[in-house]
Amino acid sequence: MEKKGILIVVSGFSGAGKGTLMKELLSRYPEDYALSISATTRSPREGEEDGREYFFKTKDEFEKMIAKGELIEYAKYVENYYGTPRSYVETKLAEGKDVILEIEIQGALKVKEAFPDTLLLFITPPTAGELRSRLVGRGTETMDVIESRMRRACEEAEGMERYDYLIVNDDLGECVKRMHGIIQGEHDRSFRNREFMENIKKDLERLKGEE
Numbered sequence: 001m002e003k004k005g006i007l008i009v010v011s012g013f014s015g016a017g018k019g020t021l022m023k024e025l026l027s028r029y030p031e032d033y034a035l036s037i038s039a040t041t042r043s044p045r046e047g048e049e050d051g052r053e054y055f056f057k058t059k060d061e062f063e064k065m066i067a068k069g070e071l072i073e074y075a076k077y078v079e080n081y082y083g084t085p086r087s088y089v090e091t092k093l094a095e096g097k098d099v100i101l102e103i104e105i106q107g108a109l110k111v112k113e114a115f116p117d118t119l120l121l122f123i124t125p126p127t128a129g130e131l132r133s134r135l136v137g138r139g140t141e142t143m144d145v146i147e148s149r150m151r152r153a154c155e156e157a158e159g160m161e162r163y164d165y166l167i168v169n170d171d172l173g174e175c176v177k178r179m180h181g182i183i184q185g186e187h188d189r190s191f192r193n194r195e196f197m198e199n200i201k202k203d204l205e206r207l208k209g210e211e
């Protein structure tokens with residue numbers, strides 16, 4: 001049976017460990033997943049490269065992408081635009097890969113509306129205190145930005161119930177295993193296997209006719 005790719009949205013508070021988790025998931029299971037690279041108007045952090053973490057765009061360039069319909073969704077997050085380029089997602093799904101979008105909640109809900117079969121996963125650290133420690137420990141933002149991300153986390157927490165699964169990122173290795181298990185299980189959901197069911201029904205009818 002041909003495996004169809006699932007569109008997966010991963011959201012979670014900034015600092016929850018989404019980026020770290022994605023890296024680990026892709027390095028353990030490189031054949032199964034494709035990670036979409038978003039476009040953004042925020043500046044690159046130290047060590048980030050254009051085309052690897054993000055496609056870094058000016059506001060003008062980003063607005064042109066919106067106008068041309070090149071983004072599946074986009075949202076404004078703490079003063080910057082972020083959006084998902086359409087072509088990569090469509091190509092990889094057609095190749096049978098599970099495509100992961102690591103995006104915030106407004107974008108997640110827009111994707112779910114446009115593609116109702118999307119699997120929504122929400123990543124959280126075990127406690128709020130751990131979230132702050134991870135944001136501080138990452139050392140990539142000023143205290144002001146950390147505070148605005150903590151405030152944003154309060155707002156985002158209101159939307160957690162709308163996700164299909166809540167994944168607590170405590171021990172990284174365990175968390176990667178759990179996430180992979182959830183996604184693999186998702187492939188067996190009956191609504192994702194309509195074609196198989198139709199075919200076996202036809203085969204059963206055919207064999208019955210041969211008796």
Ligand code: ADP
Nearest residue numbers: 014015016017018019020134138169170171172
């Ligand atoms: P996000 O992409 O959600 O903003 P990151 O992946 O950048 O988060 O992780 C934030 C910080 O937390 C990083 O310094 C990372 O090394 C650390 N981190 C991620 N996962 C864990 C974990 N399971 N346990 C401890 N620290 C973690």
Ligand code: 5GP
Nearest residue numbers: 038039074075077082083084102103104107
């Ligand atoms: P960061 O600046 O920490 O890389 O990302 C900030 C937030 O933007 C994160 O919650 C991240 O998931 C989200 N994000 C990244 N890319 C996209 C995207 O293409 N669309 C949307 N809606 N959010 C995104």
